Amino acid sequence: AQSVTQLGSHVSVSEGALVLLRCNYSSSVPPYLFWYVQYPNQGLQLLLKYTSAATLVKGINGFEAEFKKSETSFHLTKPSAHMSDAAEYFCAVSDIQAGTALIFGKGTTLSVSS
Amino acid sequence: DADVTQTPRNRITKTGKRIMLECSQTKGHDRMYWYRQDPGLGLRLIYYSFDVKDINKGEISDGYSVSRQAQAKFSLSLESAIPNQTALYFCATSTGGYTGELFFGEGSRLTVL
Secondary structure, three states, X not given: OOEEEEEOOEEEEEOOOOEEEEEEEEOOOOOOEEEEEEOOOOOEEEEXXXXXXXXXXXXXXXXXXXXXXXXXXXXXXXXXXXXXXXXXXXXXXXXXXXXXXXXXXXXXXXXXXX | OOOEEEEOOEEEEOOOOOEEEEEEEOOOOOEEEEEEEEOOOEEEXXXXXXXXXXXXXXXXXXXXXEEEEEOOEEEEEEOOOOHHHOEEEEEXXXXXXXXXXXXXXXXXXXXXX
């Protein structure tokens, strides 16, 4: 069965600092991986997705993630944090047993201080 | 207007009451999902539907039921609400395929007293 583990439930950075949110996956088949963001009082929106094309995936708002099969990781990064990046971030993997549903990690809350 | 609309957005109810959360979409997608979000637990799948005649249980379906009234409508019911069903509920849609994106509504916050 597929699963994802997000390391760190809370991450705090200063404005302008590097953002690194960690996600490791477990899958018996080549995974399809996603990062979603949830701003306060809103639904989730897609940041980026890995679908076995390029291992470095660029998303919206300057975020990117690199698929590393040897490390079973799909970490999310942004070179320079902005106050507006403060939100909850979820890593997810396609659930082959449940059609095209996604299995989500527990989430990482990103705080950005000035 | 939002592509995926959930009603109500907020609801407070009492233990034992029947509650229905409704979801409608204008994206024309066949696949629809109900998730539950709890702090520190992420999102967990309750039910999913690939079309009007195809409904499937997810990870945490006990205590819930669903109805797919039309391609665009997918309702979640709690027949007898209990306090541990207090959560934020999300409806989502997708076009299908393992690489497909899920599109989420803004959520329905349910509190069961």
